[in-house]
Amino acid sequence: MKYWLFKTEPDAYSIDDLKRDRSTIWDGIRNYQARNSMRDDMSKGDLCVFYHSNAKPPAAVGVATIKSKDPVADPTQFDPESQYFDPKSDPDAPRWVCRVLSFKKRFARPVPLAELREDPALADMLLLQKGQRLSILPLTASEFERVCELGAG
């Protein structure tokens, strides 16, 4: 069992969207490191903190879980109409793969970034490191549990 943090802009796809949909394919990721995490390091049942970036305020807002046992090809890479279309991707060996996420819970209250920063237990959390822009990050078990604790209110 591993733990992750998924960033998303709530204007694009929020925790409420995930709650409504119950599950969603996490497509549109075009960063190799994030892709590698999804392709190689995730397992069904892994737990994910859902984080709203570019929000007011930016905050951890809930929990999702990895639904798919295996990575799946990102369909947007083959869709010429998509902003994520990648003409160099070979359908027989898709460059971009991702996972399906399922809604788990919405926190009783969002935990703002500023509050995450102040918590000594989260000092090493990758999200909080300077210059960190990756949209999918690993968390330790204790970091995951602490964020959930804060979100429980």
Added chain:
DNA sequence: GCCAACGTTGGC
């Protein structure tokens, strides 16, 4: 809107 930090691209 600003800008620091980072990733990617492409010329050489």
Added chain:
DNA sequence: GCCAACGTTGGC
């Protein structure tokens, strides 16, 4: 393979 230029991310 280097690295300058450019685009993007994302907090503030």
